[in-house]
Amino acid sequence: MSxxxxxxxxxxxxxxxxxxxxxxxxxxxxxxxDLEWDSLTVMDFVAEVEDDFDIxxxxxxxxxxxxxxxxxxxxxxxxx
Amino acid sequence: MAENRDLLSKFDPLIQEREALLSTGVMDPYAIVMDEVxxxxxxxxxxxxxxxxxxxxxxxxxxxxxxxxxxKDALDNFGAGTTGSRVxxxxxxxxxxxxxxxxxxxxxxxxxxxxxxxxxxxxxxxxLADKDDFIILDIDSxxxxxDGCAMGNAQIVAFKHNDVEALExxxxxxxxxxGKLVILEGVYSMMxxxxxxxxxxxxxxxxGAMTLVDEAxxxxxxxxxxxxxxxxxGVIDDVDFIIGTFSKSVGTVGGFCVSNHPKFEIMRLVSRxxxxxxxxxxxxxxxxxxxxxxxxxxxNKRAHLWENSKTLHKGLRDLGFNLGTPEAQSGxxxxxxxxxxxxxxxxxxxxxxGLYVNLARPPATPHGMTLLRCSxxxxxxxxxxxxxxxxxxxxxxxxxxI
Numbered sequence: 001m002s003x004x005x006x007x008x009x010x011x012x013x014x015x016x017x018x019x020x021x022x023x024x025x026x027x028x029x030x031x032x033x034d035l036e037w038d039s040l041t042v043m044d045f046v047a048e049v050e051d052d053f054d055i056x057x058x059x060x061x062x063x064x065x066x067x068x069x070x071x072x073x074x075x076x077x078x079x080x
Numbered sequence: 081m082a083e084n085r086d087l088l089s090k091f092d093p094l095i096q097e098r099e100a101l102l103s104t105g106v107m108d109p110y111a112i113v114m115d116e117v118x119x120x121x122x123x124x125x126x127x128x129x130x131x132x133x134x135x136x137x138x139x140x141x142x143x144x145x146x147x148x149x150x151x152k153d154a155l156d157n158f159g160a161g162t163t164g165s166r167v168x169x170x171x172x173x174x175x176x177x178x179x180x181x182x183x184x185x186x187x188x189x190x191x192x193x194x195x196x197x198x199x200x201x202x203x204x205x206x207x208l209a210d211k212d213d214f215i216i217l218d219i220d221s222x223x224x225x226x227d228g229c230a231m232g233n234a235q236i237v238a239f240k241h242n243d244v245e246a247l248e249x250x251x252x253x254x255x256x257x258x259g260k261l262v263i264l265e266g267v268y269s270m271m272x273x274x275x276x277x278x279x280x281x282x283x284x285x286x287x288g289a290m291t292l293v294d295e296a297x298x299x300x301x302x303x304x305x306x307x308x309x310x311x312x313x314g315v316i317d318d319v320d321f322i323i324g325t326f327s328k329s330v331g332t333v334g335g336f337c338v339s340n341h342p343k344f345e346i347m348r349l350v351s352r353x354x355x356x357x358x359x360x361x362x363x364x365x366x367x368x369x370x371x372x373x374x375x376x377x378x379x380n381k382r383a384h385l386w387e388n389s390k391t392l393h394k395g396l397r398d399l400g401f402n403l404g405t406p407e408a409q410s411g412x413x414x415x416x417x418x419x420x421x422x423x424x425x426x427x428x429x430x431x432x433x434g435l436y437v438n439l440a441r442p443p444a445t446p447h448g449m450t451l452l453r454c455s456x457x458x459x460x461x462x463x464x465x466x467x468x469x470x471x472x473x474x475x476x477x478x479x480x481x482i
Contacts, residue, residue, distance in 0.1 A: 040448065043240070050250075054253060056254060059237070060236060
């Protein structure tokens with residue numbers, strides 16, 4: 001499994017507890033649109049991802065991340 | 081000819097929400113006019129005698145005789161305004177006296193006065209941290225702090241409100257060599273809760289981060305000498321910068337930053353919000369300097385304000401209101417209501433009974449909450465506080481909250 005796939009699996013598993021509407025996740029799934037997360041949910045979720053991967057996702061980066069695929073890429077790049 | 085795209089159409093949802101609220105017949109909570117102000121605690125609002133409980137006028141200095149006289153003298157001697165920047169023709173003897181008063185008040189080496197508290201945060205934060213630096217801040221930080229970060233293009237890392245562990249985790253993960261500024265507030269103005277500064281400042285030291293504490297809502301009131309939560313927590317000598325305002329306890333308008341950093345004075349030449357705006361009018365800095373000096377010796381007023389805050393908190397809690405903190409931690413008591421509609425109803429019922437409080441809504445509030453924010457004054461009498469509680473009881477029952 002490539003690091004990207006492993007990251008993708010982990011990220012998607014972290015999304016599930018916040019996926020209240022049971023949306024099927026793909027790289028194109030958006031957080032604000034499809035998952036309908038408000039800023040509070042985003043904050044809790046980002047903290048989960050940060051703790052799990054032991055990284056910091058700055059608010060500047062968060063502003064650029066709209067969908068699951070972009071998040072996986074960002075986490076991978078931060079994980080170096 | 082191409083049709084104009086209306087740039088204001090992005091505000092349509094807010095316009096509709098507002099219209100829906102006003103169509104129910106409630107008064108516009110953001111369009112109140114004070115017809116007459118009689119004292120720090122009383123005004124005529126919409127033709128009615130009103131007790132003020134939402135002004136942040138914690139120490140009641142707005143009508144202090146010495147403060148007023150200093151302002152009148154400065155108006156006579158120095159004119160209505162400076163018409164200039166602090167770095168050109170806008171620094172008068174009064175601005176220096178005001179900075180001297182601040183240095184004495186905080187027992188610090190340097191003080192810089194800005195034209196508002198908002199500009200002080202903008203000016204210091206944007207000058208300190210640029211795009212290669214990290215700013216680590218509490219997620220519930222004031223808008224002026226976020227705007228200062230955006231202005232400097234710094235990398236922003238937010239942590240959960242007042243969470244010491246969340247702060248430490250983020251500091252630990254950031255590159256050791258990167259410039260780091262941690263921004264905290266003594267009192268968070270929405271819920272009126274205080275920050276665990278003793279623990280947080282120690283962690284910042286451990287990770288080599290500089291610290292800035294906004295004491296806007298604690299200056300003059302909290303701490304033995306009114307220097308704020310930093311003083312109360314015993315860390316005032318460990319923080320790098322303290323930001324504050326004249327528009328709360330000091331009772332006028334303006335902002336400042338104090339510091340012991342040996343290079344601090346260079347801020348005057350690199351801070352755009354310091355340079356590219358007109359300085360405060362002479363009467364304002366004269367009232368501020370006089371007020372600051374009086375606040376150094378206001379232990380009795382501080383004690384009375386604590387009593388007021390504790391009495392109001394306990395009274396509201398006993399009436400069954402849902403409050404922002406388990407006990408009174410500052411001069412702010414936040415009453416949490418269900419939504420904007422219920423908030424507006426309670427706010428209106430209180431105003432009709434003769435009590436003014438702040439109605440606060442997202443995005444200013446955390447967690448999408450609607451709050452009725454009460455801020456007490458050292459000049460509120462014991463009788464006024466009891467009257468306030470009676471008005472809350474009547475309004476709460478009228479609206480069906482208690």
